[in-house]
Amino acid sequence: MPEMRTSWKTDLIALGLSLAFLLGPTSLPARDSPLETELKLRVEHYLTRYFQLAPQESLTVDQIWAVEKPPMCGLAVTKKQAGKTSTEVYMLSKDLKQLSLGRVLDFNRDLDAENLEKINLSDAPSRGPNNARVTLITYCDLQCPDCKAMSANLKKVLPAYDDSVRFVFKNFPLMNKHAWAEAAAVASRCAFVQNTDAFWKFYEFFYTHQDSVTKSNIREKALEVGKETGLDANRLAACYDSKATLPDIQKDLFEANTLGVRGTPTLLVNGRFVFNEEMTEQDYQKLIDEALAAHSR
8 A cells, every 4th residue: 555645634734724813704815825726726636536536527616705604715616527517615614624515524534545444455466566656446347348448558557657556456346237247256366366466367368358258158268367377277166166256256345335436447546536437548647647746745
């Protein structure tokens, strides 16, 4: 797991103390002042994560004004999500601890860190150092075409980042939609149990051969890949036939549901949710570059 920034809450508390001192019932930071700009950036950062916006989506704080009773800030926020644009008014408490729009949000929470705390990275297939500055965690289905596209993009992007990025795979097979997704998850996990590196052979095979794999031939295909990879064939067959690794798949599914994963592919970048099957190679580069820049601040 990457080292998380420790300055976020300290900076936020410092900003809150400044505003608490400066913001009386009718006073505000000067328009376009550094204090107002910092407040807008903090709110945008928080709400972007709260609403789990994709890279192509956006949220901006357009205006800040004083509210007399009780003393707080009014915020006009424009959100572009899922092809729709909406403008909403939020109230931010003077101490910067509560942000409300029909319901009160704890503005002092680090949502990315909370997500990472819910994820077990100790026994998951991964590439890259454990102490990498950026960790990409994906919840995917090996029969999912959009997951295949994401895998292809990341395969092009990740080599450029050397030891700066760790890539972690989590199973999220859509059994009600894909006929052999669960079987593929079980087979690849059986390979992982024998040899952690062997998992990636199965991962590459299933995405590369999605069109030729079927529910009736997946066992044969899996055993062929295992043989090519040098795995113990009898042990692999026994593991597959007994579904010995199904509990591990179910743990990933439970974890994903706890996080609120809505479908595949789902990607988290240092704990930040990214939902968008239409992301390009450049979008992934931008996400990683932004995460690296944030880590170094």
